[in-house]
Amino acid sequence: MTMKFSLLPWKPELVFTGTSVMGINPLTRKFSSHVDFWDSIKQNDYFSLEGLVDFIKQLRIYKTPDLESPKYQVLKRTADYEIRKYESFLVVETKVDKLSGSVGFNNVAGYIFGKNASSEKFKMTTPVFTKALDEEPSRVFIQIVLPQGNDLDGFPAPSEGGVTLHKVGGGIAAAVKFSGETTEAIVAEKEAMLRSALLKDRLKPKQGCMFARYNDPGRTRSFLRRNEVLIWLEEFTLD
Incomplete structure (x- = not known):
């Protein structure tokens, strides 16, 4: 998943890849749980300090020119x-x-x-x-x-x-x-x-x-x- 963090003026690009595990209730056949495992961290708890640090690191200012670039x-x-x-x-x-x-x-x-x-x-x-x-x-x-x-x-x-x-x-x-x-x-x-x-x-x-x-x-x-x-x-x- 790639997204722009528009709350900051330089709009940093945030990238998260990994695996989503969905749990299904066998009685209702509806999703009952959802856990994401990021490739960039090891501690994938509900609140992960490592995940917060990883998120903050991606907020770093990089000035990417608005020019055509290889896709x-x-x-x-x-x-x-x-x-x-x-x-x-x-x-x-x-x-x-x-x-x-x-x-x-x-x-x-x-x-x-x-x-x-x-x-x-x-x-x-x-x-x-x-x-x-x-x-x-x-x-x-x-x-x-x-x-x-x-x-x-x-x-x-x-x-x-x-x-x-x-x-x-x-x-x-x-x-x-x-x-x-x-x-x-x-x-x-x-x-x-x-x-x-x-x-x-x-x-x-x-x-x-x-x-x-x-x-x-x-x-x-x-x-x-x-x-x-x-x-x-x-x-x-x-x-």
Whole structure:
């Protein structure tokens, strides 16, 4: 279940996944009890302090821009990460040398703002992804998501060398959200923590990761920024 908490001005998104157990009275054949078991907590009592803390944690301020973003469905939310099912999406990308840097951003942003074969301009989207295929810095790419509605053939060719269009096939990814500064060390720490949690839960993370930045760092204070590290999974099934 995903919902907006409209009582707060920033309207945080609350996500709860788990299992609902309904009891039925055999005489009346009506529901007589209802217990929810959240995936994100262990103590699922009628009043759970752990559940209250989990709820309050989700009220944290993240300033997510009102821009088009890749579509996904949250399949499971644990205390440490979310499991998301992404639809396919298109990106414009170029090679860079590290996950947290801004080198290469102007090249891919230039495509959006008209540096392409037809000088066509497109609306900005979010987030800006940086994708690492493995641990080698020569295999890192910065990406801007292209607006939905066309396939690759529907977009003009880039006019700058080293800039290409690419389709991300979608699939199942684990994601951890955080705010604050995003140095290379911090991103590496988040990726290591996420990978460790996935392995502990007997999931199968793929090599590499994606770092997502939703905000303009020049216009958004660090504690308000929405950042994410994502790792694609080999497979995932709901128990």
